[in-house]
Amino acid sequence: MCGIIGYNGVCDPKDILLDGLKRLEYRGYDSAGIAILEKDQVGVYRSKGRIQSLEDKLIGRHFEGSLGIGHTRWATHGAPNEINAHPHRVGSVTLVHNGIIENYLEHKEALKQLKRKITSDTDSEIVAHLFDIEIQKGKNLQQAITAVIPRLKGSYAFVVMSDREPDLLIGLRNGAPLLVGLGQNENFLASDVQAILHRTNRVIYLKDNEYVICKKGSIEVYDSLGAPVTFEVKTIHWTPDQMEKGGYRHFMLKEIYEQSQAVANTIESKINHEKGLVSIPELKPYLEQLKNLKSISIVACGTARHAALVGKYYIEKFARVAVDVDFGSEFRYRDPILDKDSFTLLISQSGETADTLAAEREAKVKGVKTLAICNVRESTLARESDIVLYTNAGPEIGVASTKAFTTQLVVLFLFAVELGYIRGHLSEQQAKDHTAEALKLPFLIESTLAVDNQIEALAPHLQKKDFFFYLGRDVNYPIALEGSLKLKEISYAHAEGYPAGEIKHGPIALIDKKVASVMLSPLANGTEANPDSMSALLYEKMMSNLQEIKSRGGMIITLGSGEDQILKKESDYYIGIPKTTWALNPILLTIPLQLLAYHVAVGRGADVDKPRNLAKSVTVE
Numbered sequence: 001m002c003g004i005i006g007y008n009g010v011c012d013p014k015d016i017l018l019d020g021l022k023r024l025e026y027r028g029y030d031s032a033g034i035a036i037l038e039k040d041q042v043g044v045y046r047s048k049g050r051i052q053s054l055e056d057k058l059i060g061r062h063f064e065g066s067l068g069i070g071h072t073r074w075a076t077h078g079a080p081n082e083i084n085a086h087p088h089r090v091g092s093v094t095l096v097h098n099g100i101i102e103n104y105l106e107h108k109e110a111l112k113q114l115k116r117k118i119t120s121d122t123d124s125e126i127v128a129h130l131f132d133i134e135i136q137k138g139k140n141l142q143q144a145i146t147a148v149i150p151r152l153k154g155s156y157a158f159v160v161m162s163d164r165e166p167d168l169l170i171g172l173r174n175g176a177p178l179l180v181g182l183g184q185n186e187n188f189l190a191s192d193v194q195a196i197l198h199r200t201n202r203v204i205y206l207k208d209n210e211y212v213i214c215k216k217g218s219i220e221v222y223d224s225l226g227a228p229v230t231f232e233v234k235t236i237h238w239t240p241d242q243m244e245k246g247g248y249r250h251f252m253l254k255e256i257y258e259q260s261q262a263v264a265n266t267i268e269s270k271i272n273h274e275k276g277l278v279s280i281p282e283l284k285p286y287l288e289q290l291k292n293l294k295s296i297s298i299v300a301c302g303t304a305r306h307a308a309l310v311g312k313y314y315i316e317k318f319a320r321v322a323v324d325v326d327f328g329s330e331f332r333y334r335d336p337i338l339d340k341d342s343f344t345l346l347i348s349q350s351g352e353t354a355d356t357l358a359a360e361r362e363a364k365v366k367g368v369k370t371l372a373i374c375n376v377r378e379s380t381l382a383r384e385s386d387i388v389l390y391t392n393a394g395p396e397i398g399v400a401s402t403k404a405f406t407t408q409l410v411v412l413f414l415f416a417v418e419l420g421y422i423r424g425h426l427s428e429q430q431a432k433d434h435t436a437e438a439l440k441l442p443f444l445i446e447s448t449l450a451v452d453n454q455i456e457a458l459a460p461h462l463q464k465k466d467f468f469f470y471l472g473r474d475v476n477y478p479i480a481l482e483g484s485l486k487l488k489e490i491s492y493a494h495a496e497g498y499p500a501g502e503i504k505h506g507p508i509a510l511i512d513k514k515v516a517s518v519m520l521s522p523l524a525n526g527t528e529a530n531p532d533s534m535s536a537l538l539y540e541k542m543m544s545n546l547q548e549i550k551s552r553g554g555m556i557i558t559l560g561s562g563e564d565q566i567l568k569k570e571s572d573y574y575i576g577i578p579k580t581t582w583a584l585n586p587i588l589l590t591i592p593l594q595l596l597a598y599h600v601a602v603g604r605g606a607d608v609d610k611p612r613n614l615a616k617s618v619t620v621e
């Protein structure tokens, strides 16, 4: 995802904007830019690459202005180059954007009909045109924005400025974070508090569908209909330890929130942006072998094995290669039958799990190529495997694995798409479509994290439950396993993940009013238009399972896509994730389940980062 910043005060904005962008660089760094209003004219300065190259361009420059915006980019639409870098300026409007405008192509077509000159490949520039058109009709910036917002679909945070209104910035958010920093005769807008904490610790966190008029001495917040809303000013008091945790109470929560950035970092090195196609460099020397692959074994432990189970669905669907998944502790002792033309994949966050290491050595002894999906560079598993695909999630301190898991799913997804493409089971267009969906993930994850408050409010209602079922089907069944493990390992509650279709073969005997069932019932994009699809069929099957449980007095918590009115009506509690594809639903479903385990554990007073009896890496058998 991208980092955005705005400044409205009394100082030359250049160093404030560049310094703020450097503090946001973790959010994306393939290009950067700033725009500053000077003598009623907005100047835009952009560069490809890290923020340092932008700073080098502006060395020695001073500006007679005090209003500006800045952006550091993680490319989604359009290659990472200067033309596509933000800020984007159209007419009197200049803006920076974090997010994805889903319906930008239809607006782009309409602009072409109006003979508008479009210079970049980005969705952000299209929105700048829409604002400019409204201003050309005589509206001011606030009126232009409120006229355009209802026509935008997708997730976004914008900071917008206009030559014609030199005293204000407007910030708006829906699905991507944006906050206001309150200074002395200066105010800030930023994606993250880290960008401005050295200038002020008083912030206002905008909510979805709100916008702010930011002047150097005043702040006005409105809802998307233009009605003023009240806001709360929070004061950030971070101790050094909290600074280390980025202000979060636990490392686990910080790492849950880092998943958007972690996934972006994971995808970054596995995409050919020019072609818009997945391209994993580490696979290049093995393409011929991969083309003739007969089977794949995936071996891992704990959470990593749940990722392996999702990988099985991905690889068998996209590449039509048979996949066997096993526990490290079982694989290493059962003298497995491995085809010489097969690969064994090992998944491990730490790369030091004894049983997974032993499994890799067992496969090696049998003459099979080994491919590790690992988070820790130069770990034993990374060094001993033939191929290593890194998850680039950054250090994971919490014992309960969160960002490592979702980035493992992303690597498995990209691996399956590339494998399917090189084996001819996916057309180039299908592979490009899957790649485009993957590029949306950081934004979809940011939007999914918005359910945190809802889940925190839900957690106390679950404290008295004796037992939790986690139920899912198809590619979401392994996420039911992962959700139950998260709850077990940090809150010590009894929880079990099950294929939803399996509970009638015995486990349903456990259901009564002391049991809570968490049911994963998303719909894949396009299901509405295709009622005979597998996604629609499985959704109906989940509904039947829901009724089986409900009729026996069990509490029902469902996770579904968007605002699913049926699930809302039939469940005790409903949590909606953003609509996405069959393949990406498991990744988004994981986020609410991590948050649910976290808040239940905190409510039980458990040591979330260091749960009893556990270790971050099980280096013994």
Ligand code: AGP
Pocket (backbone or CB within 6 Å): 301, 302, 303, 304, 347, 348, 349, 350, 351, 352, 353, 356, 399, 400, 401, 402, 489, 615, 616, 617, 618
């Ligand atoms: C995950 O929440 C657990 N802490 C545990 O199951 C872990 O996934 C397992 O021990 C494997 O660790 P690894 O990924 O480092 O190999």
